Amino acid sequence: MESIGTCPICLTDISAADEAFIEPCLHHFCFRCLQAWVRTQQNQASPVTCPVCKTPFNSIIYDCHDVAYRVWSIDDAPTSTGKHLDNRFGLTSEQRRRRSRYSAPCNQVEEEQVSAVEKGNTLESRHFEEVFVTLKALSRPAVAQWLIRELQALLLQEDVDLLAHHIVGNLKHGIEASVLEKKRLKKLRPGRLEGDKAVEVVAAAMVPYFPEYGKKLGQEFVEFIISGLNIDAHDAVVFRIKEEEAEEEEGIG
Structure with missing residues (x-):
């Protein structure tokens, strides 16, 4: 099958039969990936934007043959309200619990991690610039499963596989770029990405959905x-x- 580039969403080859362009910026993607991207973004309050340049758009050009093509208007895409999504996709107790983690300020989460060390638990308080993400660690099956569960809890929808694949793919790309840079500098270290840079990669991928x-x-x-x-x-x-803190409060009461 003829390939005409790499899709920035799924990071796989775009087939000529499935190529689509965003109007007006003309960045190209797999048509099915763009449709999934639109459906996900339409469930958020923000406008639908290009995954590459963040330009707002209302239509997609696809099925291109020489000078002939078709246009898919995003206004024709099925949408779902937050209430509908919540009824259709019920969160598990673990997902509701995880969702509560994001309602707490960042400093509260960090304080809990420090408290975990003080209480002798295995979770350590880490400075993200001092830790590294490797391809081996990123390839554990549990990593993708954890990310999918987390995205479902945040976005209140079941179909998040594409976004999860996009985030993991960007992290792998960052690690591979780091390997090439180390080879250029003749530093013989295993391929890895600094933790703070990995956080930035994930944050950038989440901008069209929940930037906060x-x-x-x-x-x-x-x-x-x-x-x-x-x-x-x-x-x-x-x-x-x-x-443990809840039990302590009950004991005091």
Whole structure:
């Protein structure tokens, strides 16, 4: 199948039969990826924007043959209100619990991580510029599962696989770029991406959806990746402090 470039959303080859362009910026993507992107963005308050340059757009050019083409208006795309989404996709108790993490300020999350160390738990308080994300750590199956669960909790919808793939793909691209840079500088280190840069990558990918939660998601994601824990074990560590504090408050009362 003929390839005419790489889709910035799914990071795979764009087939000629599935090529689509955003009007007016003319960045090209897989048509199916753009449709999924539009559906996801339409469920948010912000306007639909290009994944590459963030230009707002209302139509997609596709099915191009020489000078002939078709236009897909995003006004024709099915939309869902937040209420509808919540009824259609019910959060699990774990997702509701995780969602509450994002309603707390960043400094509160960091204080809880410091408290975890003081109480002897395995979750350490880390400075993100001092830790690294590697391809090996990013390739653990639990990493994609954790991210999908998190995005579902934040966006209140089930179909988040494309966005999760986009975030992980961008992180892998960052690691691969780091490898090339180290080779250029003749530094023989394994491919890895600094934690603070990984947080920035995740935050940038979340801008069209929940920009206010992008940094927090990045921090939580990096913490999970470098922890090496499975989802249940990580949840147990993260929420143990809150449970212990609640028990202490009940004892005082």
